[in-house]
Amino acid sequence: MSTFPFPAPCTPADGPCRSYRPRHLVHMIQAKYLRLTPDGWRDGIVGELGPRGTAVVHYLAGGRVTVWNHHGFAVAAPAGSPVRIHERYHALQSGRAVLCVQVLGRAAAQVTVP
Template identity: 40%
Template structure:
């Protein structure tokens, strides 16, 4: 598991992004929603995203998503498959 400092071996929500999960998200482009990062807590792995329609999403990722973004950064969220896109990098997130 990722809590030992190694590569995460779990594909549970918020852990490693599975290839199938990434492909399903890529195959359904109309389900991505654009958003802006409102806040992060790197120690807790938390990211708060507000989508352009005003919805707020509290996300958690053990992969380090909170280390890759800062408030005000644009991101995309796939709510069906729980994927956060930060530029070209994708994270499995727990919603």
């Protein structure tokens, strides 16, 4: 049984998304941790946008990661966009927008946090 008050994934009949699970909304506590751990961000470029809200981000330092958000990335981070990924706290930043994502797979060494 889930400890979250709202089901996931969201459906259009539910109205606006109200879930704070990875891949939904950014919670204020999550945003705080993102600000407090700047060493966890990795720069990259959005490569392929896949079906069902996936995106492959190619890290500038090498490697790649596949992430998912239920709204998709076509508007906030289309292919070719420079982004930052924070794998530990499930976030993708594109410009001023921060999206909560779920990391589906990676092909690179993980970020080491001191």
